[in-house]
Amino acid sequence: MKPHTYQFLVGVFASVGSVLYGYDLGVIAGVVGSPSYDSLFHASAPQNGAVVSLFTGGAFFGAMFAGPAGDILGRRLTILVGALLFLIGGSIQTAAQTIEYLYGGRAIAGLGVGFLTMIIPVYQSEIAHPSIRGRVTGLQQFMLGIGAFLAGWISWGCFTNLSNSGQWRIPLGIQNLPAVILAALILLFPESPRWLVDHGRVDEGLATLAKLHSNGDVNDPWVQSEFALIQETISFEHEHEAKSYMELFTNPSAFRRLFLAISIQAATQMTGVSAIQYYSVTIFGEIGISANDALKYQAINSILALIAQAACMLLIDKFGRRPTLIIGNLVNCVMFVIVTILLALFPPDTGSGGTAGWGFIIVTWLYNISFSFACGPLSWIIPAEIFDTHTRSKGVSLATMTSFAFNTLIGQVTSIAVESVGWRFFVLFAVCNFTNAFFFYFVLPETKRVPLEQMSSVVFAREAPWIVVGKRAQLYRAQAAAVAVETHDVELKKDVV
Numbered sequence: 001m002k003p004h005t006y007q008f009l010v011g012v013f014a015s016v017g018s019v020l021y022g023y024d025l026g027v028i029a030g031v032v033g034s035p036s037y038d039s040l041f042h043a044s045a046p047q048n049g050a051v052v053s054l055f056t057g058g059a060f061f062g063a064m065f066a067g068p069a070g071d072i073l074g075r076r077l078t079i080l081v082g083a084l085l086f087l088i089g090g091s092i093q094t095a096a097q098t099i100e101y102l103y104g105g106r107a108i109a110g111l112g113v114g115f116l117t118m119i120i121p122v123y124q125s126e127i128a129h130p131s132i133r134g135r136v137t138g139l140q141q142f143m144l145g146i147g148a149f150l151a152g153w154i155s156w157g158c159f160t161n162l163s164n165s166g167q168w169r170i171p172l173g174i175q176n177l178p179a180v181i182l183a184a185l186i187l188l189f190p191e192s193p194r195w196l197v198d199h200g201r202v203d204e205g206l207a208t209l210a211k212l213h214s215n216g217d218v219n220d221p222w223v224q225s226e227f228a229l230i231q232e233t234i235s236f237e238h239e240h241e242a243k244s245y246m247e248l249f250t251n252p253s254a255f256r257r258l259f260l261a262i263s264i265q266a267a268t269q270m271t272g273v274s275a276i277q278y279y280s281v282t283i284f285g286e287i288g289i290s291a292n293d294a295l296k297y298q299a300i301n302s303i304l305a306l307i308a309q310a311a312c313m314l315l316i317d318k319f320g321r322r323p324t325l326i327i328g329n330l331v332n333c334v335m336f337v338i339v340t341i342l343l344a345l346f347p348p349d350t351g352s353g354g355t356a357g358w359g360f361i362i363v364t365w366l367y368n369i370s371f372s373f374a375c376g377p378l379s380w381i382i383p384a385e386i387f388d389t390h391t392r393s394k395g396v397s398l399a400t401m402t403s404f405a406f407n408t409l410i411g412q413v414t415s416i417a418v419e420s421v422g423w424r425f426f427v428l429f430a431v432c433n434f435t436n437a438f439f440f441y442f443v444l445p446e447t448k449r450v451p452l453e454q455m456s457s458v459v460f461a462r463e464a465p466w467i468v469v470g471k472r473a474q475l476y477r478a479q480a481a482a483v484a485v486e487t488h489d490v491e492l493k494k495d496v497v
Helices: 003-014 016-032 035-041 045-072 075-095 099-127 130-137 139-161 166-174 176-188 193-198 202-213 221-240 245-250 252-269 273-278 280-285 291-319 321-345 354-373 375-386 389-443 452-458 471-487 490-496
Strands: none
Touching (some): 003 099, 003 176, 003 202, 016 075, 016 099, 016 273, 035 166, 075 099, 075 166, 099 130, 099 139, 099 375, 130 139, 139 291, 193 202, 193 389, 245 252, 245 389, 252 389, 273 354, 273 389, 321 354, 375 452
16 A cells, blocks of 8 residues: 555544534534424523533533643544543433533533544644645545534434434434544554654654555655654754743744634634534524525535535645635635625515525535635644644644634524624624635745644744745745755745745
8 A cells, every 4th residue: 555545544534533523513503403302402592502512612621631631642542532532422412301411411522522623633744744744634624524414414314304302312323433433443543653752662653654654664765864854853842842831822933833723723713614504594594494494405515515625635735725725715705795695685584585595505505615625624734734743732732722712602602693683793704704814814824745844944933924925924935945945845846936
């Protein structure tokens, strides 16, 4: 098997954990929108908001604990802990007899997902060759899309064909199956060679690096060169780089990376994706679309998302991170402007025909394609690759916590806001998408194909400017060009010329 294929397949299996996150994102709209759920729990809008947001609230703390766990236990054992926590929470949700049990199950499952979504892209970035790193770490969003796809169609099928509590219990129960597979098999896969070297297991690290990149040949020139660079970089990091969370804020280079990673995760949530995922029944109802049709259209939406995510995986290492994220946010902005206009002009009580409804559906589909190609995958790809080995777990942990904090906020307020102000709420997301694009145009450097061990000396050197356009970016470009020459990377050289 070719090394790149092996790395990709290892990345695919690790991403089973992302299926859990995507499934839970997609399934909850059908749960809170089903008549049997309502007849059992009689939940108010704030209670439904709690059911939704406790999942991401738990994930916030899971991502926090996963940072030190990833450093202490290793990447694989942290994934195992996340899968086991999710199993406990998923089982409690499925068997819930009162809404309090549902609250608890959602929080515990979220704790597990926080572990998984934080550590999986770190693991993937550390096993992948620079030339396919974007493709491998992009699996996080693609498998999240697989989970949403499964949730959409399962939720719609149960909603349509069942009238008892199976409408929502069956979809919640099915989510446990990927967690069982992940927990049972993850220890059969290789540990991150960078983590092994960082923890004194040097020979094992070399053997794993060779297994990943040269079919086990420890004398392969690329393996020897990469191994020497990893050792040198980690030795330097132990002496000079951040050794605690506090130093992520006091070290200028580390803080710049942390600022970018946190900004990307917060900006991604403020694109409005979570509002549409969690409350599709409520939002589609604003323009007169029934709950059954809303779930069906969201299921179709999940197919489009998968196609866009697959396209991102194939093309992101060619197109680059920076232009993709900027253009994606601009397209999102246009789509939300149209959505807001449609909701304002054609509320459900006007008796408007199917034209406005179909216009709304198509625009949400186009938005989802844009988000799934750009913002979604890059929110995992960029944070996983910009930190050095010694700070990667800590930095990605804080970035992932930020994602879940904003996700929790959107999950809690959307139902209440739609009830209170209707279409005006969606103006927020149109504005945020535009400001996202403007912000990243000025501060986001290109990291495509730059080796992980050279991020510190190329993109995030202490003297590198924060503003990456205009004359102040010339230093970064000169350094990146030098690395392109050193690594014989024609594509990287094209990016910086």
